[in-house]
Amino acid sequence: MSEQIRPSFSQNAIKVLERRYLLKDEKGNLIETPENMLWRVARAVAKAEGSFGDEGSEKEWAERFFGMMARLDFLPNSPTLMNAGTSAGQLSACFVLPIGDSMEEIFDALKYTALVHKSGGGTGFNFSSLRPYGDIVKSTKGVASGPVSFMELFDHTTDVVKQGGMRRGANMGILNADHPDVVKFIKAKVEEGKLRNFNISIGVTQKFMRAILNDEDWDLINPRTKEVVDRIKALYLFDLICEMAWKTGDPGMIFLDKIEASNPTPHLGSIVATNPCGEQPLLPFESCNLGSINLSNMILSNREIDWDKLEQTTRMAVRFLDDVIEINQFPIKEIADRTKTTRKIGLGVMGWADVLFKARIPYDSEDALELARQVMCFISKIGHEESSKLAEERGPFPAWKGSKWEESGILMRNATVTTIAPTGTISLIAEVSSGIEPVFALAYKRKAFGGSASLTYVNEILLDALKEEGLYTEELIEEILTKGSLRDLDLPEDIKKVFVTAHDIVPEWHVRMQAAFQEFTDNAVSKTINLPHDASVEDVKKSFLLAYELGCKGITIFRDRCKEDQVLYVGAKQETGKESDKITVMSVVEQGYVKPKKRPPVLSGKTVKIGTSYGNLYLTLNFIDGQPFEVFATLGKSGKDTQAHTEALGRLISLALRSGIPIDEIIKQLKGIGGSTPFLEGDSLILSLPDAIARGLEKALGKLVEVQERGDMCPVCGAPLIHAEGCERCISCDYCKCD
Structure with missing residues (x-):
């Protein structure tokens, strides 16, 4: 019985759940456990079974839904996990x-x-x-x-x-x-x-x-x-x-x-x-609720797909998502009416890269494309069968008459059944690779929740493979951490071909994988076509044209570190004329060397105190003719290295100010930088020493400087963001922009 199933979440998955999903009281204290959350969702969704005339089956279906989620075989989109069984009750993404x-x-x-x-x-x-x-x-x-x-x-x-x-x-x-x-x-x-x-x-x-x-x-x-x-x-x-x-x-x-x-x-x-990540085409006022099957749980020890388990999970997931429509509390009437008219659901997958690792199939291979077609064709076939079965039990979607389903003579409960959606946060909970994306790193250091230490993570499937082949050493793991990939390491070619990362794969194979899944997906596929930093505009053109040729419904590309180039564009002008109409770069200094102004013997200024995790920061901002001119920064109590870093930052800021850089621009660069030991001072969270200096400068100026969210930097922990599934995701904490 499902009552005996206990969900097994990792410590980091539990922290993700605590920060974003588990219910809290008015003071922010947790009032449910991860297991309670799954029961809350399962029981809320199972109430729909009673609305179809079989109240006795609610308990049975709640147990089945709980078991499916507790085993991490399937998870619904974030709004369902957050809001099912609560007064909010809005469950669509x-x-x-x-x-x-x-x-x-x-x-x-x-x-x-x-x-x-x-x-x-x-x-x-x-x-x-x-x-x-x-x-x-x-x-x-x-x-x-x-x-x-x-x-x-x-x-x-x-x-x-x-x-x-x-x-x-x-x-x-x-x-x-x-x-x-x-x-x-x-x-x-x-x-x-x-x-x-x-x-x-x-x-x-x-x-x-x-x-x-x-x-x-x-x-x-x-x-x-x-x-x-x-x-x-x-x-x-x-x-x-x-x-x-x-x-x-x-x-x-x-x-x-x-x-x-x-x-x-x-x-x-x-x-x-x-929708925002492009995987869900919709009519005006339509909504769709999504969920993803964990494919990593659908592969046997002999490296074959467990088709029986995949069928059972697909059928139950379709029923779950259809039930979600019944209990959903839509934000406006027009959305409720249109959604219930077509009853679209979007069943997708996560853990695809893990499946290929386990099966020892390279992501960029014809074998991988063929397996993708087989898996998605199977899910589509079973999903449509289950929707048709539900239509016989509950009736077809109200707009079925006049639809393409009526033309084909097939009764359907849902106008669409399958979607490949982003799974940023739910894949973190399940601890599998995201959607159909390749992995972005085989080993990385990650901030430990609730502490200052960094933990080293190595892909477990890779670890098992290295141990099986007698290749595992601590030195090798350090090399993988340093290189970020196996590409340039002295390892057997078969291992290097299988365990690839997103940037090991040429753009063409990214597009081909998206197209393979699209072939058997009702809606669309969310995927980012990752290009290396040195890719050309011509590479982008080829990717766009290939996506159209292969039948994709849309395409998103992202060239590695392209946002780093963007800060060079401090101004832009448009040349006239049809032929050009190009962006012209205008630098802060057109040519020559900027000589910093000399410091006069006497200056006046303002000193402020800011609390940090290293002790109190004392920051003095001196002015000349009413304009900020130099900065002195010291820590009340700290080690020599931290004090040295603080003094160095003060000197560099002074050099910038004396060279004519506006202080607002300096603050924008420092403010919001994350660190390993944030410090709460009053109502303000000081994220790091640079963040403290920025806030000290604001205090000395008597004004706040508005800072745009940093492209490519996580707004929670300051770590780099990766671009996947048409969205931004941090692999160091649980932040995901879209999911």
Whole structure:
């Protein structure tokens, strides 16, 4: 019986659950255990069974659902784990909202966005119905500000409305390739920190892709008048998309015709938008609840897939997700009505890279692609069978009549069944690889929760393989930590081919893996095509074209460390003329050497005290002519090394100030840097010594400096972020931007 199953979570998984999922009282004290949480979710979801007329089965299904989650064979999306069985009760992760061209429609959408983000969901929009910049607004005799301007409004609202725990709202912004503001949209994220709560994508069709390949002209059409207002080269537009994606990771591409071709309910409207990570195309006001099967638990000791267990898990997961719709408390009536009309669910997978490690199959191989097709084809087949069975028991989704399912003569409970979604946080809980992504590191150091120590983590499957082959040594583990990969190590080739990381794999194989899963997925596939730092714009072009050719519904690329280049762009200007229209880099100092100003004999200033985990920081900021000129920083009690670091930071800041660098820019660079021993001073959390110096400078200035979230840096612990599944995730703590 499931009552006897006890969930087995690692210590780090428990900390993730404690920080984000387990219920707390008004004072922030935990009031449930991980096991209690699973029972809360299982019992809440099983209540749906009673609503279908069999109240006696609620207990039985609650036990089954609990067992499935306790074994970590399946986990639902984060809002379900957080909110099921609570007063919040909003259980879906994905939403798409319509954007109309009137001020009333725009601000209605803004209100709905705030409500969805407050409830824990992410939102997607297509802004193509908005009239372009400079177009006429008859009611005011003025001119329109255009889609990008309104996106900034949505972006700011997302900042203001925080979601539960560490989650912030995430958005997808799409603009069709024929919109007159498309060039402005493509460049929207070149300025660092702009639209930071948005993933952006260009909506394209086969007509546009043909125009690229044939080097044809491309019409830009005013959505208000439906008239052609400009004509540019399609290839120029594509080149610009690829150049900006190379620089910043945005925009991606959404293949609208491929999405519409698999729209199960075209009689309800066309699909023109997706959720934030692109895996869930939805009609306006639709939502979808997601869940993922842990494939790592579906492989036997003989390295074969346990098809019986996979079938049982798939059937139970489909029923679970359908039940979620019944008990879901939707944020607005329009979403409730549309969701219940189509009853879309999104069953996906996690732990795929672990499966390939266990089966000793290289990720970048035809064998891996074939196994991917077999696994996803099986899940799709069984999932559709179970949805059809539920339709016979409970009735089909209300929009079934007139749908493609009716045309095929198949009764279905759910308009869609499968989705490959991001699994950032739930894969941390299950301690498996994320979604269908390759692993990002085989060994790494991770901050220990609740302490200052760093723990070394080595992939357990790799460890077992090394021990089996008699290759394991402590020295080898240190080498793997240093190199980050097996690629350049003196190891057997078969081991090196199997145990690859994301950056060992050339972009083509990333795209091919996404396409293999897409072949048997109703909705879409969330995956990031990782490119090495030295990849070219041409590599981006090849990836985009291959994704379209292989039948993907969208594509997101991310070039390693591209955001590091971005800080070099302190200003940008647009050259005129159709041929160029390129970004010109403008440096702070055009040429020559900046000589620091000399220090006068006497200066006056202000000294402040800031508490840190190393003792009190005493910081003196001196001024000349009312402007900050130099800094002295000392620690009240600390070791010699820490004091030396503090003095060094003070000297470097002084050098920067005397060289004309604005103090606000210095504060922005230091503020928010995470450390191993944060310190709570009053209501402020001092993250590290650099963070303390930044806050001391603010105190001495008598003002706060607004700091944008750092691209590529975790806002919780300051460690580097990885880009996977169309999202950002920290491998050092439990932060994930989208999940």
